[in-house]
Amino acid sequence: MQSSKLTQTLSFGLDIHTGSGDDLQTGCLEARRIRNETNRLDRQGWDWNDIKSTVVDNADHVNNTTQLIVDKALGELDTYHDNKDDGWGRPYPYIDESYPMVMNHGEGYRLFLENDGTVRFRITATRGTHVKGELRGSPDHFNRLQTAFNDNEWRVGTAEVVHKHDEWRLHVTVTHKYHRVTTKADTETIVGVDVNEDCIALAAMSRNGSVKDSVVFEYLSVKEQRHEFFTKRKRMQKAKQTAFETVIQTEERDYVHDRLHKVSREVVDWISQFTDPVIVFEDLKDMRESIDYGTRMNRRLHSLPFAALQEMVSYKAAWEGIPSDDVDPEYTSQRCPRTECQHTERANRRKKRFTCRECGFQDHADRKAAVCVVQEWLNEQYGNVPSLETLPRVRTVRRAASGRGGATDSHGHDLCSGVDRHGTSAQDSSTQAREELNSVASAVPE
Helix, strand or coil: CCEEEEEEEEEEEEEECCCCHHHHHHHHHHHHHHHHCCCCCHHHCHHHHHHHHHHHHHHCCCHHHHHHHHHHHHHHHHHHHHHHHHHEEEEEEEECCCCCCCEEECCHHHHHHHCCEEEEEEEEEECEEEEEEECCCCHHHHHHHHHHHCCCCCEEEEEEEECCCCEEEEEEEEEEEEEEEEHHHHEEEEEEEEEEHHHEEEEEEEECEEEEEEEEECHHHHHHHHHHHHHHHHHHHHCCCHHHHHHHHHHHHHHHHHHHHHHHHHHHHHHHCCCCCCEEEEECCCCCCCCCCCCHHHHHHCCCCCCCCHHHHHHHHHHHHHHEECCCCCCCCCCCCCCCCCCCCCCCCCCCEEEECCCEEEHHHHHHHHHHHHHHHHHHHHCCCCCCEEEEEEEEEEEEEEEECCEEEHHHHEEEECCCCCCEECCCCHHHHHHHHHHCCCCCCC
16 A cells, blocks of 8 residues: 545535625635736736735735635646647636635634534635635535544645635535555556547456456537537637637536546446456557647547546545556557457557457457557556457446536446357347447457
């Protein structure tokens, strides 16, 4: 086992008893002024240390809160400078919406645990102005908060006041100082992950190379909604409208972020069923440089949140004590997984179907790629790839939105056929499965 510090954000609604939402609004508007002033001084070439001291002296927040807001604004600029070569735009110099108040526990805000289980809060909205009341939230978040107060290994950290979904909310961070995560050497199950623009495929294999289980989580609505948002932005740009900067892009970001959080939670729940697993991703740090499929396809692939989904899965897995690793992704989507073949050719893959041009092996293309990720990891760790001739059927879980972007979603479970040793379909009717999923690995006679 190895130790690492992990932080989780807990979200609570605010039931205000003293003060009002107007006081919180005033505090967030002052936070916005601090943020905009930080951007203005940065554009004028000020040293960041001078920016912080000057802004703090002229702010209507307590000094510690102002320092945290400035740090948040400078963090946005720092992220821009780190990614501007990839086309990231500079943070908008002046924003019109309110900006979150960032506060340290015991200074900008304070929480009080009562004997009956309720949690009271006190927030310093501006200098000398306090808003008090009780928190509202899920039992799970309250339990985690109580643990953070009562366990010496936990710490209650910063919080942000935000106005979301027509209510005021407090986002509180809690940190476990020495969270234990299994080391890679102690793992018994290797879970390969293949992330795509419409799904994430997982293959759980043992150290001897046998496949324990596999699944494909589809999120087709993310691809569809991103295309819809892209079309909206293009039309608004053509009409010389600028509202998309603060409206359409925010809607898209919130929608995709919500979907990826739900998918990543399902992924970790599925992985947790195995004994001592390790999650292996494809190393995507050089993906942008290696992709060149034309303007339209490059735009689609470069804008996809591959890294964001990987980070969410890794983070949630770490809370369950599950470690993560990565491997070189080169040719994992083109290589035949049969140990005796290993034929690699781009023509092997056609959409969701993988058909080896050398041996005729067929399978779901994304699940097959997840298997190759595991094989690559085993080869890096132990110098050999265990024998693999066949794969079991793959289960597909489809997440589909039941309305427009951001609407409540539903879950459905579908089966897709795989290939067994004798070339028989895992379902009685491969035609029916193909119609249901349009991504069936059909039978291959030996």
